[in-house]
Amino acid sequence: MSCEDSIEFVKVRKGTSLDRGYSLDTGDSVSDWTCQLQVRRVSDDTAIVDRPITATNVEVTEFQAIVTGAELDTDDGRYIVAAQLSNAATGEVLESVEGIYITREWVY
Numbered sequence: 001m002s003c004e005d006s007i008e009f010v011k012v013r014k015g016t017s018l019d020r021g022y023s024l025d026t027g028d029s030v031s032d033w034t035c036q037l038q039v040r041r042v043s044d045d046t047a048i049v050d051r052p053i054t055a056t057n058v059e060v061t062e063f064q065a066i067v068t069g070a071e072l073d074t075d076d077g078r079y080i081v082a083a084q085l086s087n088a089a090t091g092e093v094l095e096s097v098e099g100i101y102i103t104r105e106w107v108y
Helices: none
Strands: 009-013 017-025 034-041 045-054 060-065 078-089 090-103
Touching: 017 078, 034 060, 045 060, 060 078
Parallel strands: 009 090
Antiparallel strands: 017 060, 034 045, 034 078, 078 090
């Protein structure tokens, strides 16, 4: 059984942007943390997005990530969207993982 077997995949139309927020469960500031975002195709583990996220909300309690429509204008199929929050001072690493299923539009 693979990790993907326990992830629910939500349909996303090809070329649609995703807007996600990543925060600590405690609601504390993320000022001492870094955030890395990846979007990987499940079929061959290819990363279509792999970049740091530096934008935060005004309170600095949440990293704000946008995966653009251009980045998601890719092959139909299952993808993993994963964010890793890391605190270099404490060595703590947290992950958030979700599944999306990119599907093409049928009406143009």
